[in-house]
Amino acid sequence: MDTNVRPETMARIQTKELADAFIAEQVKDIRAQVGDKKVLLALSGGVDSSVVAALLIKAIGKQLVCVHVNHGLMRKGESEEVIEVFRNQLDANLVYVDATDRFLDLLKDVADPEKKRKIIGGEFIKVFDEESKKLEGISFLAQGTIYPDILESHGVKAHHNVGGLPEDMNFELVEPIKLLYKDEVRVVGKALGLPATMVDRQPFPGPGLGVRCLGAITRDRLNALREADAILREEFANCGLADKVWQYFIAVPDFKSVGVRDNKRYEGWPAIIRAVNTTDAMSATIEEIPYPVLHTITNRITAEVEGINRVLLDLTPKPVGTIEWE
Ligand code: XMP
Numbered sequence: 001m002d003t004n005v006r007p008e009t010m011a012r013i014q015t016k017e018l019a020d021a022f023i024a025e026q027v028k029d030i031r032a033q034v035g036d037k038k039v040l041l042a043l044s045g046g047v048d049s050s051v052v053a054a055l056l057i058k059a060i061g062k063q064l065v066c067v068h069v070n071h072g073l074m075r076k077g078e079s080e081e082v083i084e085v086f087r088n089q090l091d092a093n094l095v096y097v098d099a100t101d102r103f104l105d106l107l108k109d110v111a112d113p114e115k116k117r118k119i120i121g122g123e124f125i126k127v128f129d130e131e132s133k134k135l136e137g138i139s140f141l142a143q144g145t146i147y148p149d150i151l152e153s154h155g156v157k158a159h160h161n162v163g164g165l166p167e168d169m170n171f172e173l174v175e176p177i178k179l180l181y182k183d184e185v186r187v188v189g190k191a192l193g194l195p196a197t198m199v200d201r202q203p204f205p206g207p208g209l210g211v212r213c214l215g216a217i218t219r220d221r222l223n224a225l226r227e228a229d230a231i232l233r234e235e236f237a238n239c240g241l242a243d244k245v246w247q248y249f250i251a252v253p254d255f256k257s258v259g260v261r262d263n264k265r266y267e268g269w270p271a272i273i274r275a276v277n278t279t280d281a282m283s284a285t286i287e288e289i290p291y292p293v294l295h296t297i298t299n300r301i302t303a304e305v306e307g308i309n310r311v312l313l314d315l316t317p318k319p320v321g322t323i324e325w326e
Helices: 016-034 047-063 078-089 100-107 113-134 147-151 156-160 182-191 219-238 291-304
Strands: 038-042 064-070 093-098 138-142 172-174 247-251 269-277 308-313
Touching: 016 047, 016 138, 016 172, 016 182, 038 047, 047 064, 047 078, 047 138, 047 182, 064 078, 064 113, 078 093, 093 113, 100 113, 219 247, 219 269, 219 291, 269 291, 291 308
Parallel strands: 038 064, 038 138, 064 093, 138 172, 269 308
Antiparallel strands: 247 269
């Protein structure tokens, strides 16, 4: 039997009972596969790697070593949440690597989006590889591969897998959720007790804020983007849009306009709001954000975020605009 093909008899996991049964079966299989050996996992904090981590912690506890690489392009509070949930609450074996300076130094003055992606992807592999070499006795590599990744591995999304790992790593793979669809991964994550903020999160590209800090990334503009994005997320949560909209974020281009703040000329960057709905990310429509919400977001961002003096709304569906600006 091809283990990469979902059996037709497999019910869609939509209830806690089915999720619990899946978890029990996976725990048994993981223990049988791994024995008393050690497993390594790149834990980004996204839904898939978080669920794989929680499953493995349940099955083999500290035989799992999670490595979280902070590339400096995470959203506000994300790395902190990974540490809080996995190290503090689940008592996981977690190696946290703050590689911000490495990534931002390499990205300095690089404006081309594909070059930026290559640098981020390449450096990620390097950092992860270095960390894995410091560890002893690792026999397995766990991955958060899900069924759409298998179905699409020859398609358009291949270049998206920034978290792709070095091919010469000689580890046997552990891929406990490879036959699940995303909605099922979320149900399993909840049954494992992961927080909703982690399990229900919107998709976030591997290169992170790197492709939203448009053009050559600078630290001050990246910080402004991170703060503005946090305000957008907070306000979307306040008005119920966070549960409804598929993906929403801020992009900050690298040009300034003239404005006034505290009765003085104030040149700043614009923050561009993008909020889209889609089922497969191949095409997308625009969410209609109520004007009062837009005003609140605009007021907060322009008052609270250093360096931003205007807020714009992107109304372009995909096609013709891609979801990300770069
Ligand atoms: P686009 O911009 O192509 O995005 O309409 C479609 C979906 O893919 C995400 N995306 C990425 N994900 N690495 C990723 O892991 C990337 O380089 C990347 N670029 C785009 C995007 O956020 C959207 O969900």
